[in-house]
Amino acid sequence: xxxxxxxxxxxxxxxxxxxxxxxxxxxxxxxxxxxxxxxxxxxxxxxxxxxxxxxxxxxxxxxxxxxxxxxxxxxxxxxxxxxxxxxxxxxxxxxxxxxxxxxxxxxxxxxxxxxxxxxxxxxxxxxxxxxxxxxxxxxxxxxxxxxxxxxxxxxxxxxxxxxxxxxxxxxxxxxxxxxxxxxxxxxxxxxxxxxxxxxxxxxxxxxxxxxxxxxxxxxxxxxxxxxxxxxxxxxxxxxxxxxxxxxxxxxxxxxxxxxxxxxxxxxxxxxxxxxxxxxxxxxxxxxxxxxxxxxxxxxxxxxxxxxxxxxxxxxxxxxxxxxxxxxxxxxxxxxxxxxxxxxxxxxxxxx
Amino acid sequence: xxxxxxxxxxxxxxxxxxxxxxxxxxxxxxxxxxxxxxxxxxxxxxxxxxxxxxxxxxxxxxxxxxxxxxxxxxxxxxxxxxxxxxxxxxxxxxxxxxxxxxxxxxxxxxxxxxxxxxxxxxxxxxxxxxxxxxxxxxxxxxxxxxxxxxxxxxxxxxxxxxxxxxxxxxxxxxxxxxxxxxxxxxxxxxxxxxxxxxxxxxxxxxxxxxxxxxxxxxxxxxxxxxxxxxxxxxxxxxxxxxxxxxxxxxxxxxxxxxxxxxxxxxxxxxxxxxxx
Numbered sequence: 001x002x003x004x005x006x007x008x009x010x011x012x013x014x015x016x017x018x019x020x021x022x023x024x025x026x027x028x029x030x031x032x033x034x035x036x037x038x039x040x041x042x043x044x045x046x047x048x049x050x051x052x053x054x055x056x057x058x059x060x061x062x063x064x065x066x067x068x069x070x071x072x073x074x075x076x077x078x079x080x081x082x083x084x085x086x087x088x089x090x091x092x093x094x095x096x097x098x099x100x101x102x103x104x105x106x107x108x109x110x111x112x113x114x115x116x117x118x119x120x121x122x123x124x125x126x127x128x129x130x131x132x133x134x135x136x137x138x139x140x141x142x143x144x145x146x147x148x149x150x151x152x153x154x155x156x157x158x159x160x161x162x163x164x165x166x167x168x169x170x171x172x173x174x175x176x177x178x179x180x181x182x183x184x185x186x187x188x189x190x191x192x193x194x195x196x197x198x199x200x201x202x203x204x205x206x207x208x209x210x211x212x213x214x215x216x217x218x219x220x221x222x223x224x225x226x227x228x229x230x231x232x233x234x235x236x237x238x239x240x241x242x243x244x245x246x247x248x249x250x251x252x253x254x255x256x257x258x259x260x261x262x263x264x265x266x267x268x269x270x271x272x273x274x275x276x277x278x279x280x281x282x283x284x285x286x287x288x289x290x291x292x293x294x295x296x297x298x299x300x301x302x303x304x305x306x307x308x309x310x311x312x313x314x315x316x317x318x319x320x321x322x323x324x325x326x327x328x329x330x331x332x333x334x335x336x337x338x339x340x341x342x343x344x345x346x347x348x349x350x351x
Numbered sequence: 352x353x354x355x356x357x358x359x360x361x362x363x364x365x366x367x368x369x370x371x372x373x374x375x376x377x378x379x380x381x382x383x384x385x386x387x388x389x390x391x392x393x394x395x396x397x398x399x400x401x402x403x404x405x406x407x408x409x410x411x412x413x414x415x416x417x418x419x420x421x422x423x424x425x426x427x428x429x430x431x432x433x434x435x436x437x438x439x440x441x442x443x444x445x446x447x448x449x450x451x452x453x454x455x456x457x458x459x460x461x462x463x464x465x466x467x468x469x470x471x472x473x474x475x476x477x478x479x480x481x482x483x484x485x486x487x488x489x490x491x492x493x494x495x496x497x498x499x500x501x502x503x504x505x506x507x508x509x510x511x512x513x514x515x516x517x518x519x520x521x522x523x524x525x526x527x528x529x530x531x532x533x534x535x536x537x538x539x540x541x542x543x544x545x546x547x548x549x550x551x552x553x554x555x556x557x558x559x560x561x562x563x564x565x566x567x568x569x570x571x572x573x574x575x576x577x578x579x580x581x582x583x584x585x586x587x588x589x590x591x592x593x594x595x596x597x598x599x600x601x602x603x604x605x606x607x608x609x610x611x612x613x614x615x616x617x618x619x620x621x622x623x624x625x626x627x
Contacts, residue, residue: 075457079460080457080622100463117370128363132464
């Protein structure tokens with residue numbers, strides 16, 4: 001077990017370079033023939049000098065657009081990949097060189113790939129993992145019973161994964177990753193493609209094992225709801241570099257100091273109320289529709305009470321709402337609309 | 352590897368075996384289809400050799416072995432046994448290029464067990480065991496029909512040589528499969544290796560030109576798959592020569608195993624999974 005205050009996982013200036021074949025049209029027969037015989041390659045720095053550490057019991061989100069280097073970082077930490085340079089340490093060991101010892105102590109869930117046998121009942125795959133991880137039979141049975149009741153999959157244990165829905169299968173995958181009491185769990189998009197009920201069930205379960213069993217969680221997800229609800233700390237990664245590492249509140253303060261105020265009004269008190277609001281220093285946007293308007297202010301320049309006072313002077317209010325910036329908007333703002341739009345999931349409905 | 356690890360691996364192997372049986376029960380059509388194709392393939396081969404040997408009474412191998420109809424049938428039967436065992440245990444080797452190129456290797460690399468052991472154990476092929484039974488029946492029936500005497504020490508030494516030679520052959524094969532880390536899907540390369548094993552092993556290699564014999568003895572471990580075991584089993588090769596061949600097979604096994612481990616280790620270092 002790691003000592004108190006000693007990081008359970010850390011990467012220090014880690015770099016991973018991939019080579020990929022370069023596909024580009026060539027002019028001239030000789031060049032095309034040469035290209036056929038010898039493929040040109042390009043190198044990609046998937047992770048480029050990333051450093052961070054995770055303490056035992058933390059719940060950390062690794063966020064970034066597609067191709068940012070999140071999954072590569074997780075694979076470097078779990079010993080699947082060997083770093084080109086720099087150092088990764090898990091439980092104080094090099095995870096690539098001590099892959100077997102490290103694998104005994106961590107769990108992994110890949111949302112887009114199954115780790116269970118597709119054609120045989122789930123329980124048989126779980127029994128295989130019991131033997132693989134040397135889990136005593138009594139521990140295996142008690143944990144299986146506990147987890148399957150919480151995740152409500154008891155009746156699915158005798159079914160083959162290929163006959164299960166995605167949500168049911170994913171819950172089984174999570175149980176498979178946790179049966180051996182891992183100290184850290186890597187969750188790579190655990191809720192991708194699931195409905196809101198299944199997502200909530202999984203989020204509640206992950207929160208529970210993090211809180212009750214002190215399991216450290218490293219989450220890669222494009223679902224901002226997962227991140228909002230589960231994690232305390234966010235690491236933003238883009239083009240292989242870390243862009244931010246801190247708490248959710250720090251992220252909001254640093255990257256998003258805007259507030260939106262939505263007002264439904266009964267009547268206006270002044271004729272040029274729109275100009276009065278728009279010209280106020282610190283108001284960055286005003287959208288007026290039938291009987292209501294939405295105001296965006298920069299909190300560094302204008303305090304919420306000040307603008308509320310002004311609003312009361314210019315309109316008679318029926319309803320008012322001051323909106324906190326949500327994480328998805330912040331992340332979209334950081335990575336840019338285009339980069340982010342392609343990979344976020346549709347917003348979830350509230351359960 | 353300690354005793355505890357060994358017992359864990361054996362327990363895992365039995366669980367994998369059980370899972371494979373359950374999985375096979377879901378894919379019966381595929382199993383029977385592949386068995387049927389193997390039987391057709393084998394039947395064509397037996398018919399061809401029957402025609403040849405009915406016109407040419409015996410083939411002499413380097414002045415030592417005498418290959419009559421009975422001996423040749425035993426040889427083909429022995430190849431089936433070897434190939435059946437190989438197909439049962441080593442079928443996973445065929446999957447390596449697939450796993451490497453389709454991001455399937457992760458699921459083996461996150462487990463506290465050798466990834467290659469898991470690849471093999473997840474891909475047991477039960478059609479192989481049926482081939483072993485067919486091969487065994489061919490050996491048994493032909494030795495009765497043609498009145499061949501089987502020497503027990505020769506049989507034991509022959510089987511040991513077969514297992515060692517096959518280990519060497521599949522270590523080479525696994526090394527070739529791991530070239531997928533560099534060249535992607537390399538099934539064509541595996542097809543060549545498979546052809547060398549299946550096509551050459553079924554023939555009495557000691558009747559071939561000297562250079563081919565030497566290649567199939569000292570570089571490619573093909574002679575140990577059927578020719579040497581059958582010669583030992585039928586008492587056509589002295590046990591001392593059998594021990595010599597066993598030694599060479601063991602050296603080849605070690606050499607090709609090192610080759611495989613080197614390629615696999617190097618490949619893992621440059622493993623380049625596509626996408627998240």
